[in-house]
Amino acid sequence: MPIVRVALDVPVFAPFDYLAPSAEPGDVGRLAVVPFGRRTLVGVIVALAEKASVEGVRLKPVSRILRDLPPLPGDVLALAAFCSDYYHHPLGQVLATLLPQRLRRSSPVRLTEPLWRLTEAGWAVDPATLPPRAALRRRLLAALRVEGNLSREALLALSPSAPQVIRDFLARGWVERANAPLRVQAPPRPYRPDTPPPLTREQQAALDAVRAGGAGFVPWLLLGVTGSGKTEVYAHLIADALAQGRQALLLVPEINLTPQTEARFRSRFPEAVIVSLHSHLAEGERLRHWLLAAEGRADIVLGTRLAVFAPLPKLGLIVVDEEHDASFKQQDGLRYSARDLAVVRAQQREVPIVLGSATPSLESWHNAVNGRYRLLTLSTRAVQAARAPRLTLIDLRREPVTDGLTAPLVRALKERLKRGEQSLVFVNRRGFAPALACPACGWLAGCPRCAAKLVVHLREKRLRCHHCGHGAVIPRQCPACGAFELTPLGQGTQRLERALQRFLPQARILRVDRDSTRRRDALPEMLRQVQAGEVDVLVGTQMLTKGHDFPRLTLVGIVNADSGLYSADFRASERLFAQLLQVSGRAGRACAHGEVLIQTAFPGHPLFAALAHGNYREFANTLLAEREALGLPPFTFQALLRAEAHRMESTLDFLRKAQALAPRLPGVEVYDPVPALLPRLAGKERAQLLVESASRGLLKQFLSTWLPVLRRHQVRNVRWALDVDPLEP
């Protein structure tokens, strides 16, 4: 009697066996609905067997094998297995994180997609009666008349906002919904490359190099200064892949970036099927996109870290854009690095992979220096007139500060305003002020659940914790000494916005941070306003530093750059440098006189000198030498055992016990438990234990013997998780 081994979303490493009379080899990778205890779960069949793996257990039969869905291909199963092994996470839980949520419910999946067609009322509409500006509505009506019906794909090909217009048509009763089977084969579309802009010599050289590298596994690191046209290189490589009938996977850091990038690729590849994959998609949409990828019908898959697991039968190329970005590392549950897994996947599938960045992670840079990755460089800006911006430091020890701003910065802003150019003021704190203090007794408003200060949000007249979301009203008087006149301390985006309004009363100021862009479509609308020149001064957080192209922007002001200069986190300077270089790159994307002003109390710090030269290599090599001397990553490999409990003593007790249980292995160092950087979060007291080795193999061997022991010595009320290759200390 055939048996299937099913990996389930439970914290158990081994799969579970079930009887499956009808199972056949093709069912490996398929989902199976199975009884588990008194529950019913959906798991993945990872193997077939003739004999049960445990003796003396009465096997239950599977309830159902979902044969309507395409099975997870072997390479995705292999990647999941690698992931389970490398990150020491149960296979079933790895598979659960990579599958669209919709598939994990035992209710059947409807494999249809909506088709829109005109109703009689719709046919009766005379396009000429529509307002003259309703061009898209007229185009949609015309397309519906000609095609008979339109899929979502077809709608998006017409315009990214077509689905909204269709909703409006539906409300008016002009169209109706029909369902078409999703698995209908897409018509073969001969791919015609369109006419791209001319390449710079460097872009051409990069492209030639990758082409010469062939179709097999070659890892490339594309070091391209801001504005050098990395995306154009990606586009040509993707075009090559599509022309060979293969799929391309493009990973980007955040969802914010996706709509813009998606629109760009859509107009670049009008005939290609492009789907996005990220966690903010509606369940149904994510499933649809995933299935289109799995069936090979999606030519380009554009997504955030979870897209690294997308089934792609015809994969021909992987691109990881902004590869240094921390959002490629998942920070809870399965703590995987999508960038690292992308390299593993490229190797498994024997396809080239391009990691692109203006400021690569030191890990990748190290790999380029030691020859594991091949380096491609774009050092000149693609727009002829553009130059690297001039950088000036403003010494905060000499210049007086009013509301966070120094006179030279205000002067520079006024100058740009007079010339009709745009400026950007960058602060890394949202809200009004990062703290509320009592000047009389020194009391600070702290979060009751976290070891953090509450942030003043003046607009909502509330204090908020940015770590756990806790909110409180702003007190009238100091709870410690009763004094009135509590003062906000430090600068947030809201406070700077207000200060700028006072300094520059005629300026049109726009604040861009997580609070001002909460509403759906708020960010794209703001970006449009900036593009259209309806804004003079932008105030914002790092949200503004990424990828956006503002041709009219000539000045970037950085209010305070010092937080990352002398930090407990050894990666802080790497991150600060990347961030400052990125935000500086916003100035002068299309002109010769871009300028960056940085307010700092440490103008002598070497980071600024490197930044002034715009020299990534110099700085990266300095940092690498430092890391090597100190025995830090990428020269050593780390794993962090993170634990939390109600009280710090329990957390530390557990970690001390874990330390005592650690196997002794020469070449692997186990450090003492220490409280986390944020020792209290949401009422939990956190601490961690660092394990380090110069050898990845030894570290893995250590973890493989240690973790099973730890699991057997579970301590009540202490939760713990292992973070392999942690990014945060």
Place this chain on the structure above:
DNA sequence: ACAAATCAGACC
């Protein structure tokens, strides 16, 4: 003496 709280272990 009984109920509530806690715990180890299975779950296939």
Place this chain on the structure above:
DNA sequence: GTCTGATTTGTA
């Protein structure tokens, strides 16, 4: 993770 039955702890 969720659930079970067994054991410990608490209370009348």
